[in-house]
Amino acid sequence: MKTLGSYLLFLNTLIRRGESFRILFNRTMDEAILIGINSVFIVGIVSTFIGAVTCVQISYNLTNALIPRSTIGFMVREMTILELAPTITSIVLAGKVGSNIAGGLGTMRITEQIDALEVMGINSASYLVLPKIIASLLMFPLLVILAMTLSILGGYVAGSLSGALSAQEYVEGLRSEFIPYNIVFALIKSFVFAFLISSISSYLGYNTKGGALEVGAASTKAVTNSIIAVLIADFVCAYVLL
Amino acid sequence: MIEIHNIQKSFNGVKVLNGISGIFESGRTNLLLGASGTGKSVLLQCIVGLIKPDLGSITYDGKVFTNNKLDLKQEIRRKIGMLFQGSALFDSMNVEENVEFPLRMLTKMGREERRERVEFCLKRVGLENAGKKMPSEISGGMKKRVGIARAIAPNSRYLFCDEPNSGLDPLTAIKIDELIYELTKEYDITTVIVTHDMNSVMEIGDNIMFLHKGNKLWEGGREEIMDTSVPELKEFIFASSLMRAAKKVDEELGSLDELSTIQTNREPEEEKPQE
Numbered sequence: 305m306k307t308l309g310s311y312l313l314f315l316n317t318l319i320r321r322g323e324s325f326r327i328l329f330n331r332t333m334d335e336a337i338l339i340g341i342n343s344v345f346i347v348g349i350v351s352t353f354i355g356a357v358t359c360v361q362i363s364y365n366l367t368n369a370l371i372p373r374s375t376i377g378f379m380v381r382e383m384t385i386l387e388l389a390p391t392i393t394s395i396v397l398a399g400k401v402g403s404n405i406a407g408g409l410g411t412m413r414i415t416e417q418i419d420a421l422e423v424m425g426i427n428s429a430s431y432l433v434l435p436k437i438i439a440s441l442l443m444f445p446l447l448v449i450l451a452m453t454l455s456i457l458g459g460y461v462a463g464s465l466s467g468a469l470s471a472q473e474y475v476e477g478l479r480s481e482f483i484p485y486n487i488v489f490a491l492i493k494s495f496v497f498a499f500l501i502s503s504i505s506s507y508l509g510y511n512t513k514g515g516a517l518e519v520g521a522a523s524t525k526a527v528t529n530s531i532i533a534v535l536i537a538d539f540v541c542a543y544v545l546l
Numbered sequence: 547m548i549e550i551h552n553i554q555k556s557f558n559g560v561k562v563l564n565g566i567s568g569i570f571e572s573g574r575t576n577l578l579l580g581a582s583g584t585g586k587s588v589l590l591q592c593i594v595g596l597i598k599p600d601l602g603s604i605t606y607d608g609k610v611f612t613n614n615k616l617d618l619k620q621e622i623r624r625k626i627g628m629l630f631q632g633s634a635l636f637d638s639m640n641v642e643e644n645v646e647f648p649l650r651m652l653t654k655m656g657r658e659e660r661r662e663r664v665e666f667c668l669k670r671v672g673l674e675n676a677g678k679k680m681p682s683e684i685s686g687g688m689k690k691r692v693g694i695a696r697a698i699a700p701n702s703r704y705l706f707c708d709e710p711n712s713g714l715d716p717l718t719a720i721k722i723d724e725l726i727y728e729l730t731k732e733y734d735i736t737t738v739i740v741t742h743d744m745n746s747v748m749e750i751g752d753n754i755m756f757l758h759k760g761n762k763l764w765e766g767g768r769e770e771i772m773d774t775s776v777p778e779l780k781e782f783i784f785a786s787s788l789m790r791a792a793k794k795v796d797e798e799l800g801s802l803d804e805l806s807t808i809q810t811n812r813e814p815e816e817e818k819p820q821e
């Protein structure tokens with residue numbers, strides 16, 4: 305409870321006395337490149353395989369001859385958009401981005417770099433953390449869209465290669481009963497996850513005390529806490545928005 | 547000039563600073579001297595505003611710093627330069643960018659003007675060729691120099707140094723001390739240096755405050771410190787055999803001149819040499 309309180313206070317300091325818009329913009333772009341570009345590879349790999357595995361497993365379970373094979377395409381799409389792409393991507397990013405943010409800020413804290421900013425009269429929280437959160441809010445949805453695309457593509461390739469269903473059937477399945485709101489839902493989720501991961505990791509990194517050991521601990525804690533927060537939020541979103 | 551009055555600070559009920567008052571004049575190197583754990587760093591952090599003291603006031607050239615409006619505080623902070631114990635260079639930026647950073651954030655200087663100022667500051671600390679290096683690629687002594695360059699870059703009026711020469715060899719340590727001393731005189735900066743190094747005291751101690759367990763026990767210049775009668779300070783100064791020897795020579799020369807009437811007892815010699 306006390307932690308939650310100081311977390312909220314921390315979020316409040318982010319929006320108090322910020323630096324100029326130009327500095328915020330430049331810093332955000334720098335962070336967006338770090339968070340976005342550097343995560344493309346891992347997100348790409350993970351989502352392609354997830355799509356492929358989902359396709360193969362569904363076709364393995366779908367033995368009933370009365371159900372058309374195109375259902376596989378339909379199911380891959382639904383699972384990918386609703387759950388796999390936003391949630392798995394966010395969990396991967398919690399590991400990559402979360403530990404990176406917490407480790408970076410933790411190191412800056414224990415080597416007095418944050419104090420150096422404060423002495424200069426710069427609001428270190430807003431200078432360092434706000435750009436990370438905004439950049440995450442910008443990049444996560446893009447990465448999720450990338451993950452959706454690649455995952456569906458992965459299913460397509462796996463389906464065709466394994467001979468589970470023809471390309472035509474897969475595409476037919478993809479197109480049936482498409483609900484655009486599901487994409488909106490996934491994007492809302494990715495915003496929520498982006499905020500949780502970046503702010504929790506920043507909070508833990510920024511408030512590191514001690515030495516190198518504590519920086520490592522903060523990193524680990526950032527990843528586990530972010531993942532738990534993502535899963536809880538996932539449930540809440542499904543409950544409220546569907 | 548910085549004035550501090552009755553600064554008190556406790557952590558978890560343990561008193562670290564027990565009401566410290568004093569004046570730090572401009573154009574002078576003011577040293578905070580004391581053994582490890584006596585609260586020197588905490589006092590310094592209180593003065594620059596990284597820690598809020600429980601009680602007491604701090605004024606910068608007549609402007610109240612403690613408990614003042616944020617804008618006013620920021621205005622004062624923009625004139626503060628600080629050299630941290632571990633240098634605290636931004637490790638994502640190279641040497642030039644580190645020195646340029648406060649200029650970019652705190653001044654309205656244009657790009658060209660900033661470049662000139664960075665060049666000037668790096669030259670002043672003797673690092674004109676290291677501009678493109680990253681902090682991880684330079685030695686501890688060089689880091690301190692970059693830290694000093696960054697601290698003075700925006701024409702700071704106040705310079706704070708937390709153990710500027712800890713972890714450096716004696717020669718480099720003296721050079722860093724001298725650099726700080728010269729800059730203080732050159733730009734009439736109010737400089738406050740935390741140290742436990744007697745070498746620095748004898749080299750550059752214009753005004754020295756001796757702290758012991760959160761209390762100020764002695765204050766004076768380097769020329770007087772050897773003659774102190776404060777037992778804690780004596781113990782601190784003459785902990786090393788070198789200082790004891792220096793004292794002895796000093797005394798003998800004094801008696802030759804028949805100037806000295808100081809009746810120092812033989813206490814320092816009776817003490818066992820400590821490592």
Ligand SMILES: Nc1ncnc2c1ncn2[C@@H]1O[C@H](COP(=O)(O)OP(=O)(O)OP(=O)(O)O)[C@@H](O)[C@H]1O
Binds near residue numbers: 557558562581
């Ligand atoms: N943030 C803090 N929380 C709790 N206690 C602290 C904190 N900062 C300092 N202290 C305590 O205050 C005392 C004085 O610490 P300080 O760092 O000022 O010593 P110092 O005189 O600078 O010593 P050194 O020469 O070793 O740097 C120590 O006992 C330390 O444990």
Ligand SMILES: [Mg+2]
Binds near residue numbers: 586587588708
């Ligand atoms: Mg200290």
